[in-house]
Amino acid sequence: MPNDGLIETPATLENTPSNFIRDIIIHDIENGKNGGRVHTRFPPEPNGYLHIGHAKSICLNFGLAKDFGGKCNLRFDDTNPSKEETEYVDSIINDVRWLGFDWEDRLFYASDYFEQLYQWAIQLIKQGQAYVCDLTAGQVRETRGTTTEPGAESPYRNRTVEENLDLFQRMRSGEFPDGARTLRSKIDMASPNFNMRDPVMYRILRAEHHRTGNDWLIYPMYDYTHGECDSIEGITHSICTLEFEDHRPLYDWYVESLGIHRPQQIEFDRLNVTNTILSKRKLLLLVQKGFVSGWDDPRMPTLSGIRRRGYTPEAIRAFCGSIGVSKKNGIIEFPFLEHHIREDLNKRAVRVMAVIDPIKVVIDNYPDGLSEPMEAANHPDDVGMGSRTVPFSKVIYIERDDFREVPPAKYFRLSPGREVRLRYAYFITCISVVKDENGAVTEVHCTYDPASRGGNSPDGRKVKSTIHWVSAEHAITFEARLYESLLLEDAPQSDDIAEQLNPNSLTVKSDAKIEPSVKGAKPNTHFQFERVGYFNVDIDSTGEKLVFNRTVQLRDTWAKIDKKST
Ligand code: ATP
Numbered sequence: 366m367p368n369d370g371l372i373e374t375p376a377t378l379e380n381t382p383s384n385f386i387r388d389i390i391i392h393d394i395e396n397g398k399n400g401g402r403v404h405t406r407f408p409p410e411p412n413g414y415l416h417i418g419h420a421k422s423i424c425l426n427f428g429l430a431k432d433f434g435g436k437c438n439l440r441f442d443d444t445n446p447s448k449e450e451t452e453y454v455d456s457i458i459n460d461v462r463w464l465g466f467d468w469e470d471r472l473f474y475a476s477d478y479f480e481q482l483y484q485w486a487i488q489l490i491k492q493g494q495a496y497v498c499d500l501t502a503g504q505v506r507e508t509r510g511t512t513t514e515p516g517a518e519s520p521y522r523n524r525t526v527e528e529n530l531d532l533f534q535r536m537r538s539g540e541f542p543d544g545a546r547t548l549r550s551k552i553d554m555a556s557p558n559f560n561m562r563d564p565v566m567y568r569i570l571r572a573e574h575h576r577t578g579n580d581w582l583i584y585p586m587y588d589y590t591h592g593e594c595d596s597i598e599g600i601t602h603s604i605c606t607l608e609f610e611d612h613r614p615l616y617d618w619y620v621e622s623l624g625i626h627r628p629q630q631i632e633f634d635r636l637n638v639t640n641t642i643l644s645k646r647k648l649l650l651l652v653q654k655g656f657v658s659g660w661d662d663p664r665m666p667t668l669s670g671i672r673r674r675g676y677t678p679e680a681i682r683a684f685c686g687s688i689g690v691s692k693k694n695g696i697i698e699f700p701f702l703e704h705h706i707r708e709d710l711n712k713r714a715v716r717v718m719a720v721i722d723p724i725k726v727v728i729d730n731y732p733d734g735l736s737e738p739m740e741a742a743n744h745p746d747d748v749g750m751g752s753r754t755v756p757f758s759k760v761i762y763i764e765r766d767d768f769r770e771v772p773p774a775k776y777f778r779l780s781p782g783r784e785v786r787l788r789y790a791y792f793i794t795c796i797s798v799v800k801d802e803n804g805a806v807t808e809v810h811c812t813y814d815p816a817s818r819g820g821n822s823p824d825g826r827k828v829k830s831t832i833h834w835v836s837a838e839h840a841i842t843f844e845a846r847l848y849e850s851l852l853l854e855d856a857p858q859s860d861d862i863a864e865q866l867n868p869n870s871l872t873v874k875s876d877a878k879i880e881p882s883v884k885g886a887k888p889n890t891h892f893q894f895e896r897v898g899y900f901n902v903d904i905d906s907t908g909e910k911l912v913f914n915r916t917v918q919l920r921d922t923w924a925k926i927d928k929k930s931t
């Protein structure tokens with residue numbers, strides 16, 4: 366049946382690279398499957414904060430719905446009360462919104478369906494497809510069999526329907542202690558797929574649930590819950606990561622046994638990124654053990670962490686769009702992510718001058734007490750972003766690294782006798798240095814050429830280097846937080862993440878100097894510190910203290926990797 370016109374092919378469709386999931390959806394629409402409807406969902410478990418792996422899934426689910434004129438739900442798969450919390454629910458809602466997606470009035474919780482799931486369990490018991498089992502969790506595990514051996518059938522497998530109904534009802538009403546009994550599906554203990562070997566559907570657990578409180582003493586397992594939730598919500602394409610491929614037959618078994626709508630599950634590859642960890646469980650450990658300052662530590666790959674660090678939703682969406690989806694797990698180079706951050710910030714970040722590791726420069730022939738406003742462009746390629754003035758005076762700061770007393774070969778920045786350009790200001794020449802008792806340079810003395818105002822060559826003579834500076838008298842002192850990768854290795858080598866943490870993942874420079882134009886900038890305002898990197902104002906900033914995060918360095922190492930590989 367051809368598309369009956371319910372779904373308009375949106376304009377964005379042609380611009381989005383095709384992938385196998387889109388192809389399946391297009392095929393389904395063309396064949397009138399689900400009446401041409403497209404309905405997806407993003408189903409997080411609220412047991413931690415979202416990370417950039419989740420962003421891939423969010424962009425995919427919400428993006429496909431949008432592109433095909435369909436809908437996408439946000440649903441919390443909250444079946445495990447002992448690990449789930451409202452804090453996580455709130456953070457997830459906030460993060461999905463921040464990424465730019467809207468579930469309208471379709472915010473759901475698996476726990477909304479607990480009663481329905483219970484009734485369906487009774488239906489399965491009545492159909493002879495579920496039974497109460499008295500084996501302990503350990504015994505269930507031991508009798509599951511191996512890849513070569515079938516599992517052993519539970520001695521309780523052939524209880525009568527009446528007995529099962531009675532026991533299941535008593536499990537619910539609290540007659541038995543935690544873990545004493547489970548409700549299991551009666552499928553096939555010899556199935557080559559372990560998920561089909563009489564999986565547990567319900568366990569007895571006295572734990573307070575973040576939404577249903579103490580209403581329930583039994584909780585449904587994720588595998589029993591997930592497919593039915595999708596079914597209830599009329600999900601057409603249930604998109605999830607590859608590890609659920611083996612669970613698909615079980616989800617199908619439940620909805621088919623119950624005779625309810627069967628969503629089509631499609632699996633895609635999990636996002637992995639080098640030098641970081643995308644697992645809520647491991648990220649939680651970093652938080653709990655105090656290796657990071659919290660879920661929103663800017664070194665964390667969580668959406669709250671990268672947001673604080675200055676990554677933008679636009680950049681994350683572009684990144685997720687460009688990594689594609691496939692049927693094979695791989696690993697994406699971290700610099701490829703950073704490349705997208707730079708691409709976006711390059712367009713929007715106002716340029717300013719800041720010195721992270723300052724050394725003092727005194728311009729001997731510059732008048733005492735004089736201060737000149739130097740005109741500086743806010744963006745080199747976008748005049749629409751305007752300009753500002755930066756005060757210049759006799760004593761300035763430059764980066765310690767922009768001066769060498771004994772310059773190595775090919776070092777063209779400031780050194781004794783060498784002339785360089787101060788960006789937007791003047792040509793200066795180094796004439797002498799002042800050292801402390803240990804021989805370390807504490808002050809660099811220079812002369813300037815008054816004819817080079819604005820940094821323009823007065824007579825066509827060339828300088829090989831332009832460096833940035835900040836007037837000492839006008840500078841604002843700030844704390845610069847410089848981040849490096851969270852992990853030392855490209856990919857985690859073992860489960861012990863603590864061992865693999867990069868000890869230099871955070872460097873704090875508390876005596877950095879910045880031009881006064883940034884005064885009053887609000888948290889998360891983006892800047893490019895010329896020649897240094899992209900930075901944003903951290904939420905730790907107060908009236909007295911200014912803190913900047915280095916979002917990303919300027920050098921695009923991905924561009925290099927890309928060149929090498931082509
Ligand atoms: P984690 O291992 O970090 O706890 P999870 O898969 O258990 O992840 P869920 O809350 O169950 O986390 O995930 C919600 C959705 O996000 C699922 O559909 C899952 O497939 C998807 N997802 C999780 N991690 C990734 C990832 N790294 N790449 C792509 N999708 C992911």
Ligand code: MG
Pocket residue numbers: 410
């Ligand atoms: Mg999970």
